[in-house]
Amino acid sequence: MRHFADRLHDAIRRKGNAVLVGIDPRPKQFPPGLLDRFPADSGGYVAALRAFAREVIDIVAPFVPAVKFQSAFFEQHGPDGIEALHDTMAHARQLDLIVIFDGKRNDIGPTAEAYAEAYLEPSAWSADAITVNPYLGSDGILPFIEVAKREGKGVYPLVRTSNPSAREFQDLVADGLPLYRHVARKVAEWGKLSVGEGGYSAVGAVVGATYPAELAELRADLPKTPFLIPGYGAQGGGAGDVAAAFDAEGLGGLINNSRGILYAYEKPAYRERFGPVWERAIEQAVIDMAADLAAHKAGPASA
């Protein structure tokens, strides 16, 4: 398998944007009428979840390079929810999307190895990349990198998250640097273990769009690290806030949007235009986001 960063950048060049659609099927936010199509005797909620996730993927696949599955919203429904996750991830792969499993897994030694094999090897889940939590240090990250290297996959450690309380621990200053920059230093070190033809690493970094100053600073620390950037849209980050993440060719980052796309039909502007046709609202929201990013040079200029 070709190196993860090269495959990712091929996909971004091909689609002309760095939009990452977050598949976060939240209970109680399904489009009106969707649940009615799935009565309890046909599997009810989980059947609706599965159908919704699959339809979203079909709608966005022609436009975007990558999708990110938020595992929590599937795990919430027990083994059936997880089977829906598994099948939907396989469907996204078949449509040539880069598939990121957002599970923020973390453990040590053989346990980390088990997670890495679970999500990155072709046998069980076969995502292209996984998000991981760095709190346990290198013991918790290196097993993921090992499998990623072997399989042409990627690993995204959390560095600076997009939520308000991120600062409680991530901003604590030790030896003159906040914790998240110590994590970034380790990411730079880990990143050297697997570099693609384009110079980017298989080890990425999750960096929130809600802290633009930190984003620019981290890009300076990590010039060849693929960034996964949550926080655009619903969490308050704008396209201008994330432009610093991209290199001259518009590569190096993926900008995640979950709620702003999946539930676009809830926004007055789309509702007015498309009425109950939530599928069209999703499509238009993806097109609009790509144009917004291009206008701010947050990604390739070709969008």
Add this chain to the structure above:
Amino acid sequence: MRHFADRLHDAIRRKGNAVLVGIDPRPKQFPPGLLDRFPADSGGYVAALRAFAREVIDIVAPFVPAVKFQSAFFEQHGPDGIEALHDTMAHARQLDLIVIFDGKRNDIGPTAEAYAEAYLEPSAWSADAITVNPYLGSDGILPFIEVAKREGKGVYPLVRTSNPSAREFQDLVADGLPLYRHVARKVAEWGKLSVGEGGYSAVGAVVGATYPAELAELRADLPKTPFLIPGYGAQGGGAGDVAAAFDAEGLGGLINNSRGILYAYEKPAYRERFGPVWERAIEQAVIDMAADLAAHKAGPASA
């Protein structure tokens, strides 16, 4: 439902020890002959995994208060592995064991809420407690505590882990205190949100047995926090190293042992005594561990 800490301590008093058996069914370490019982057409590896986990639980249930499921070793086998996890957790609950889901989940807001509902509510997984990673701060922990409070369940944030590289980030010193003690301060604060009749909180802490000085120090910081202590046995922690975790009544901690019990049959002493009967090796390892802890006042004196 009665408060988690009270239910936990009832179970520890009833069984007379604080042994937590870690259900970590590792590939390639199954007892000899087990896999032969499950040919490929009967589900093969996952059927063996399911049978092994269930048999271990049946063997240890009369002796110990609690079991901890390491999710990675089930997730590794895709949806079938997860169904085995689900059914085995339900089996452990039926045997009146305290069931801890060791998934180290972490996310924010509605996503953390989805994880909390998934694992702590009665509908999907219904564990008695879950391990969580604190890197994202309060936004990532409070949703778990909310559900735990409502359902009589527990939440164990990682504070100081048992692995060698734990020190890379957890020992960074900010404002005169290492990161893990900043986390401990937050655990103390979060812990006030749900206190049981016995004075202990529903918010616990994962603290490795491999750092006895830190363990004693953290017990002083967190006098009424239930500790989950990994690192006994295979990772090098001894019963003397964990005694500081317990109060005068022998309450306040659970000492995890996974490999040392599940694969006791690999140890020469048990192999000599029980030959290929791995079930007896497991039983004896649990009895021996309880006696070792009692001899060092690591838990109730009645064992």
